[in-house]
Amino acid sequence: GQQVMQIPQYQHVQEGEDFTTYCNSSTTLSNIQWYKQRPGGHPVFLIQLVKSGEVKKQKRLTFQFGEAKKNSSLHITATQTTDVGTYFCAGHPGGKLIFGQGTELSVKP
């Protein structure tokens, strides 16, 4: 079936280091959404990217949508302990929203 693949599954960083998670689809996505789930919490919408090559920033977070609209990335600059959680991408390879497996980020102070 249609899948949205996300890597890595886990990432452990030292506070202050950068972090990136990648999302890939075998088919073109009409748009991609990113969510963050804090430990014990629920997924919370962060952003949606629609245009080919689009780049959006939210403070230390940078979101990119690939030129072919098949991949996306989330980059966090200078991680803080408040960044811990699982980051999910979710895309539309055709008709319905499909979530990636998520990347669990832990930050060591």
Place this chain on the structure above:
Amino acid sequence: DTAVSQTPKYLVTQMGNDKSIKCEQNLGHDTMYWYKQDSKKFLKIMFSYNNKELIINETVPNRFSPKSPDKAHLNLHINSLELGDSAVYFCASSPRLAEGTDTQYFGPGTRLTVL
């Protein structure tokens, strides 16, 4: 005011029992969903309702029966609970089902443990 609420937050029950989870949204959204999140945090859609009409039913065992009395409510009833049903169940809503308008607003989740 909580936008998407679920009850109960925790549910511990024996194998073979029947249980229900309730969900309500006060966002005025047209579409509601049920997701299952397993121990590896994988989020899998189970059902989607648009204005009380079932739209998505993702190969879920027929022991799971959703019911939407109105577009603000989507309940999930589970018959004959099995060990593998243990998971966190999230309710979500979105303004509409169409691509680009389906930003998901999740409820706090219901942690179901089947013993």
